[in-house]
Amino acid sequence: MLFKFAFRNVFRQKRRTLLTVLTMFGGFTLAALSIGIADGSYAYIINMFTRNQLGHIQVHKNDYLDRPSLYKTIDSYETIGRGIIGLEGIEAWAPRLYSAGLVSVGEKSATAQIIGIDPALENKATRFDRKIVEGSGLSPEPAHEVVVGNGLAEVLRAKTGDEIVIVSQAADGSIANDLYDIVGIAASGDDMTDRSAFYMHLADAQELLVLYGRVHELIVIIDDVDYVFEKTAAIKEILADPTLTVEPWQEFARSFYQAMQADLRGNWIMLLIVNLIVAVGVLNTVLMTVLERTREYGVLRAMGTRPFMIFRLVITEVLIMVVISLIIGILLSVAVNSVLASSGIPMPFKFDYGGMTFTRWYSEVNARSLYIPGITVIVVALFVSVFPASRAARIAPASAMRMN
Amino acid sequence: MVDSSQNDVIVAKGVRKVYSDNGVPVEAVRGIDLTISRGEFTAIVGPSGSGKTTFLNCISGLDDVTDGDVWLGGRHLTHMSGRELSDFRRDNIGFIFQAYNLIPVLTIEENVEYVMLLQGVSSCKRHRRVTEILEELGLGGFADRLPTRLSGGQRQRVAIARAIVSQPAIILADEPTANLDSQTGADLLDLMRELNEKRGMTFVFSTHDTMIMKRAKRLVVLKDGLIASDETRK
Amino acid sequence: MINRFYSLLVTGLVLTVVLTGGARAESDSLDINKLIKEVDDLYRSEASYAELEMEIVTPHWERTLVMKSWTEGMDKTFIRITSPLKEKGVATLRIKNEMWNFLPKTNKVMKIPPSMMMSSWMGSDFTNDDLVKEFSLFEDYTYELIKLDTPATDLHFINCIPREDLPIVWGNIVIAVTKDKHLPVWQKYYDEKGNLMRVMTYAEVKKFGDRLIPAMMEMVPLSKEGHRTIIRYIDIAFDIEVDKEIFSLRNLRSMK
Ligand SMILES: Nc1ncnc2c1ncn2[C@@H]1O[C@H](COP(=O)(O)OP(=O)(O)OP(=O)(O)O)[C@@H](O)[C@H]1O
Ligand SMILES: [Mg+2]
Numbered sequence: 095m096l097f098k099f100a101f102r103n104v105f106r107q108k109r110r111t112l113l114t115v116l117t118m119f120g121g122f123t124l125a126a127l128s129i130g131i132a133d134g135s136y137a138y139i140i141n142m143f144t145r146n147q148l149g150h151i152q153v154h155k156n157d158y159l160d161r162p163s164l165y166k167t168i169d170s171y172e173t174i175g176r177g178i179i180g181l182e183g184i185e186a187w188a189p190r191l192y193s194a195g196l197v198s199v200g201e202k203s204a205t206a207q208i209i210g211i212d213p214a215l216e217n218k219a220t221r222f223d224r225k226i227v228e229g230s231g232l233s234p235e236p237a238h239e240v241v242v243g244n245g246l247a248e249v250l251r252a253k254t255g256d257e258i259v260i261v262s263q264a265a266d267g268s269i270a271n272d273l274y275d276i277v278g279i280a281a282s283g284d285d286m287t288d289r290s291a292f293y294m295h296l297a298d299a300q301e302l303l304v305l306y307g308r309v310h311e312l313i314v315i316i317d318d319v320d321y322v323f324e325k326t327a328a329i330k331e332i333l334a335d336p337t338l339t340v341e342p343w344q345e346f347a348r349s350f351y352q353a354m355q356a357d358l359r360g361n362w363i364m365l366l367i368v369n370l371i372v373a374v375g376v377l378n379t380v381l382m383t384v385l386e387r388t389r390e391y392g393v394l395r396a397m398g399t400r401p402f403m404i405f406r407l408v409i410t411e412v413l414i415m416v417v418i419s420l421i422i423g424i425l426l427s428v429a430v431n432s433v434l435a436s437s438g439i440p441m442p443f444k445f446d447y448g449g450m451t452f453t454r455w456y457s458e459v460n461a462r463s464l465y466i467p468g469i470t471v472i473v474v475a476l477f478v479s480v481f482p483a484s485r486a487a488r489i490a491p492a493s494a495m496r497m498n
Numbered sequence: 499m500v501d502s503s504q505n506d507v508i509v510a511k512g513v514r515k516v517y518s519d520n521g522v523p524v525e526a527v528r529g530i531d532l533t534i535s536r537g538e539f540t541a542i543v544g545p546s547g548s549g550k551t552t553f554l555n556c557i558s559g560l561d562d563v564t565d566g567d568v569w570l571g572g573r574h575l576t577h578m579s580g581r582e583l584s585d586f587r588r589d590n591i592g593f594i595f596q597a598y599n600l601i602p603v604l605t606i607e608e609n610v611e612y613v614m615l616l617q618g619v620s621s622c623k624r625h626r627r628v629t630e631i632l633e634e635l636g637l638g639g640f641a642d643r644l645p646t647r648l649s650g651g652q653r654q655r656v657a658i659a660r661a662i663v664s665q666p667a668i669i670l671a672d673e674p675t676a677n678l679d680s681q682t683g684a685d686l687l688d689l690m691r692e693l694n695e696k697r698g699m700t701f702v703f704s705t706h707d708t709m710i711m712k713r714a715k716r717l718v719v720l721k722d723g724l725i726a727s728d729e730t731r732k
Numbered sequence: 733m734i735n736r737f738y739s740l741l742v743t744g745l746v747l748t749v750v751l752t753g754g755a756r757a758e759s760d761s762l763d764i765n766k767l768i769k770e771v772d773d774l775y776r777s778e779a780s781y782a783e784l785e786m787e788i789v790t791p792h793w794e795r796t797l798v799m800k801s802w803t804e805g806m807d808k809t810f811i812r813i814t815s816p817l818k819e820k821g822v823a824t825l826r827i828k829n830e831m832w833n834f835l836p837k838t839n840k841v842m843k844i845p846p847s848m849m850m851s852s853w854m855g856s857d858f859t860n861d862d863l864v865k866e867f868s869l870f871e872d873y874t875y876e877l878i879k880l881d882t883p884a885t886d887l888h889f890i891n892c893i894p895r896e897d898l899p900i901v902w903g904n905i906v907i908a909v910t911k912d913k914h915l916p917v918w919q920k921y922y923d924e925k926g927n928l929m930r931v932m933t934y935a936e937v938k939k940f941g942d943r944l945i946p947a948m949m950e951m952v953p954l955s956k957e958g959h960r961t962i963i964r965y966i967d968i969a970f971d972i973e974v975d976k977e978i979f980s981l982r983n984l985r986s987m988k
Binding site: 196261268269271 | 788790792793795816818837838840842843847848852855
C-alpha cells in the first residue's frame with residue numbers, strides 16, 4: 095500500500111519526475127561510462143605494456159633496474175625458465191640480454207640499445223613477430239640477423255637488406271664489433287624503444303658481448319593478470335635465490351602504475367561532480383514535492399498516520415525514482431560499454447602514455463563501473479532526501495484544516 | 499477522570515489558544531468550557547474569525563492548546579505524546595474537511611480504507627467494510643475511480659465514508675457544506691443526521707450554514723473566542 | 733619507457749694520451765714559468781713514434797693492449813693496436829677534433845659522433861674527449877707554487893687553475909714535480925667543488941734518445957671503484973721524420 099501510494103505519487107508530477115530520473119540516470123550513466131572507459135583504456139594500455147613489451151612479471155639480478163650493468167646477469171636462465179613455465183597459470187616466458195653500442199649503416203651512425211632475444215620464446219610471449227612492419231623476423235637459429243626499431247631505422251636511413259655494424263664493449267673488456275644483416279623493421283608501439291633499439295638473436299648477442307649462457311632479464315606472461323601478485327610469489331619461491339629480484343608490473347613499471355593510479359583518482363573527482371548534480375536535482379525535487387503536499391501530509395497526519403510513515407513514504411518515492419534511473423542507466427551503460435569494449439572510439443587527439451601513442455579509447459563492462467556509481471547515486475539521493483522527508487514527517491496535522 | 503462521566507465524550511475546560519502572528523499574539527480561543535455527550539449532533543457557529551476552526555483543532559488533538567485541558571472519550575489529550583495523539587485520532591476521530599481533502603492518487607476505495615489500513619485491519623475485512631459503506635452512501639459504482647472524477651458532493655460523501663468507516667466515536671466536520679450547493683448540502687446533512695441517529699455517532703460541526711444550524715440538536719455560538727450562547731433543542 | 737642503460741660504456745677508438753715530448757736538462761734556480769713549460773713539453777715534439785702498452789684493470793676484467801702510435805705536432809695522431817689478437821689491426825686516426833676508428837673484423841671506418849666524445853676510449857679510464865682536447869698548462873692555466881703538508885722534501889707542488897672561458901672540466905690541478913730533474917711524480921685533478929676526481933701517477937723514469945721521461949703513467953678515476961689504466965712506453969722516438977700518409981683514412985684501412 096505504502097509502495098503503491100508512493101509509486102502513484104511518483105507519477106503525479108510527470109515532468110518533474112522525468113527530470114529527476116534523467117538527472118540520476120545521466121549522472122549514473124556518465125559515471126558508469128567514465129569508469130568503464132578508464133578501466134577499459136587502462137586495461138588496454140596495461141595489456142599493451144605488459145603483454146606486448148614488458149611481461150607481467152620480470153626477473154632480474156638484484157638492483158639491475160635501478161643501476162643497470164652488463165655484469166648483473168641471470169645465470170642458468172634456461173633452467174629457471176623451465177621451472178617458471180612448469181608452474182600453473184604461466185603462459186610464456188622469454189629471456190633478454192641488453193647492452194648499448196654504436197651502430198652504423200653506410201655513412202650514418204648512432205648509439206643504440208641492443209636487445210638480445212630468443213625469437214621463438216619472444217614470439218610466444220610478446221608476439222614479437224607481429225611487430226615486424228617490414229621484412230621478416232629473426233630466424234629461430236642465430237644467423238647474424240638484426241631487426242631494427244622503425245625510429246632507429248629512420249635515423250640510420252636503414253632498410254632491410256642493409257648491413258649494419260655494431261660496436262660495443264664485451265663483458266671481457268674487448269671491443270665487441272661485428273657485421274650483421276638487417277632482415278626486418280619493427281614497431282612495438284613504444285616510441286622510445288622504437289627510436290633507439292634493435293633486436294638480435296640471443297645467441298648472437300651473447301657471442302658479441304662475450305656473455306655466453308647469460309641474460310639480464312626474464313619476462314613472464316601469466317594467464318590471468320589478476321593473479322600477478324600470487325604468481326610473482328610463486329616464482330620467487332621456486333627460484334629461492336636471494337640475488338634475484340622478481341617483480342610484478344606494478345613494481346617494475348612503478349611510475350606508469352602510479353600515473354595510472356593518479357588518473358584513476360581523477361575519476362573520483364568526476365564522480366563527485368556527478369553526485370553534486372544528482373544531489374541538487376533530487377533535493378530540489380523532494381523539497382518542492384514536500385512543500386506542495388503540505389496539506390496532504392497534514393490530512394494523513396490528521397487521520398492518524400504516524401510521522402515515521404510519512405518519512406518512509408517520501409523516501410520510498412525517491413527510491414522508486416532511483417531504481418527506475420538505475421535500471422535504464424544500467425541497461426544503457428552496459429550496452430554502450432560493451433560496444434566500446436569491442437570497437438573502441440577514436441580519440442579526438444593522439445594520446446601519449448608512457449611513450450606509447452594511443453588513438454582509440456576502449457571501454458570495459460565490469461561490476462565496478464555499475465556498483466560504484468549505483469551505490470553513490472543511491473546514497474546521495476537518500477542522503478539529500480532525509481532532510482525534506484523528516485520535514486514532511488513533522489508537518490502539523492492542523493494544516494489539514496486550513497485552506498491556503 | 500475529573501468529573502466527566504462515561505457519557506461525556508468531549509470535555510473542554512478553560513481552553514485557550516494563542517497564535518503568534520508575526521510576533522503579535524492573537525488570542526483565537528480565549529477560555530472555553532464545553533462538554534459534549536455521546537450521540538450529540540452539535541453545531542458550532544459564529545462569525546468568521548470567531549475561533550471555530552481553532553477550537554475544533556484543539557479538541558481533536560490536531561493542535562495543542564495554550565491553556566486548559568481537553569478530555570476525549572475519557573483520555574486527557576493535553577498529556578499525550580505526538581505519536582499517542584496520532585494513534586488516538588486514528589482510532590477515535592473521523593474528520594470531514596471543508597475542502598474534502600481526499601488523496602488524489604488513491605482511488606475512492608483506497609481513500610476510504612486508508613484508516614483501517616493504518617489500524618491493521620485485514621484486507622478482506624477492509625474490502626467488505628468499504629463496499630458496504632460506499633453502497634450505503636450511494637457511491638456503489640465509484641470504488642475504483644479517482645477523486646478528481648467525482649463531483650463536489652460525491653467527494654464529500656466519500657469524505658464522510660472515510661470518516662465513519664472505522665466507526666470512530668467522534669466525527670469532527672469543519673464547514674462540511676461550505677463548498678456545496680444548498681441541495682447537495684442538505685442531502686449530506688440528512689445523511690449525517692441519519693448516521694447520528696442510527697449509529698449513535700457524535701457529530702460536531704463548525705458552520706455558517708443556517709441549514710445545519712436548523713438541523714442541529716445543539717447550537718453553540720462563539721464570539722471572539724468565547725461562547726456567546728449554548729442551547730440544546732428538542 | 734624501458735629505459736635500459738644507455739650509459740653503458742661504448743667504445744670509441746682514438747689514441748689518447750699520446751703524450752709526446754722530450755727530456756729536459758734541469759736548471760738550478762727555480763723559475764716557475766720555466767718549470768711549467770718543461771712539464772708541458774716533456775712528451776711533446778714535432779713528430780714522434782712510440783710503442784706502448786695499455787693495461788686496463790676493472791672489477792670484472794683486466795687486459796693489456798699493445799699498440800703503435802705516431803704523432804705530428806699537436807693536431808694529428810694515429811694509433812694501431814697490435815695485440816691481443818682479437819683487436820689486432822684496430823686503428824684510430826685523430827685530426828684536430830675529429831676521430832675515426834677502423835675495425836678490421838667488419839672492414840669499416842666509423843667516425844666517432846660528437847655524442848660519444850665523453851665515452852670511454854677502448855674501455856680504459858680515458859674518454860675520447862681526453863684524447864682530443866690537449867691543453868697547455870703554460871698557456872691555459874694560472875699556476876703558483878704551494879706548500880703541502882707532506883714529508884717529501886724533494887718535490888715542488890704547483891697548483892694550476894684553468895683560465896676562465898676555457899672548456900676545461902677541472903676546478904684545479906695539483907702537480908708534484910721532482911726538485912732535481914723537474915719530472916712529474918703525480919697530478920691530482922679536482923672538480924669545481926674541490927673533490928678529487930682522478931689521480932695520475934708517473935714512474936719508471938727512463939732515457940729514450942736524449943730525453944729522460946717517466947715511462948709509466950697510471951690513471952685512477954676516483955668515481956669508479958676498482959678501475960685503473962696504466963700506460964707504459966716500451967719505445968719512443970722524438971723529433972723524427974713521419975710519413976704524411978700515415979695520417980690518412982687510406983692508411984687507417986690498411987692492415988699494416
Ligand atoms: N495559524 C494561525 N496563526 C495566527 N492566527 C491564526 C491562525 N489560525 C487562525 N488564526 C486567527 O485566529 C482567529 C480565529 O480563527 P479561526 O480560523 O478559528 O476562525 P473561524 O471562526 O474558523 O473563521 P471562519 O468562519 O472564517 O473559518 C482569527 O482571527 C484568525 O486570524
Ligand atoms: Mg474556520
